[in-house]
Amino acid sequence: MSRPLPRSFFARDVLEVAPDLLGRHLCRDGVVLRITEVEAYRWPGDTACHARSGLTERNAPLWGPPGRAYVYLCYGIHNMLNVVTGADGEAQAVLIRACEPVAGLEEIERRRGGATGPASLAGPGKIGQALDLDTGWSHHPLDRPGGLFIRAGDPPASIATGRRIGIDYAEPEHRCLPWRFADAESAWVTHRRALRPEGR
DNA sequence: CGTCAGATGATC
């Protein structure tokens, strides 16, 4: 059991932190998930970001210190987990879109009410469900043990990128940004066809 | 394989 990643890990630009989160372990009690897919959001300059309309009660964590959770309810059903990055006062976050189960299979299966397979943790709503999160977890610090935290894991051998999912409401020039990152070899990802190997 | 509608409720 390694310690949680320090706050300094999250205190970098979201485009640096997002791919670096791939392979890390998300822990809550007995449930451990290996992060396999993420998306970056950053205001200003990104009308897909929830911070686009300024500070509100819901998006307040986005503007706060890095290393905290930003959890919001989507479509009245799904609790979406984000990791706040950048400097205090900036508005950036990484959306956790998919994971691979590492431990706590029975607990995850119980919460989902079905078998665990590659589809069971691919999709941001399913991550919130597997970790039993709700908006009460917003603002929760992820850099200390207990509750919900992030620690080292197994980094991906290669990374794939693509445009972000479900942001048609954003300005056209922001819809196409290649700000979705995934473990290129993992089966636990969404919209695989829309991903391409990272050009580097 | 594909598209499509309904669920469901906080937020702006």
Add this chain to the structure above:
DNA sequence: ATCATCTGACGC
């Protein structure tokens, strides 16, 4: 009215 989604129903 909108929404960083999911599921099950259908058609090919």
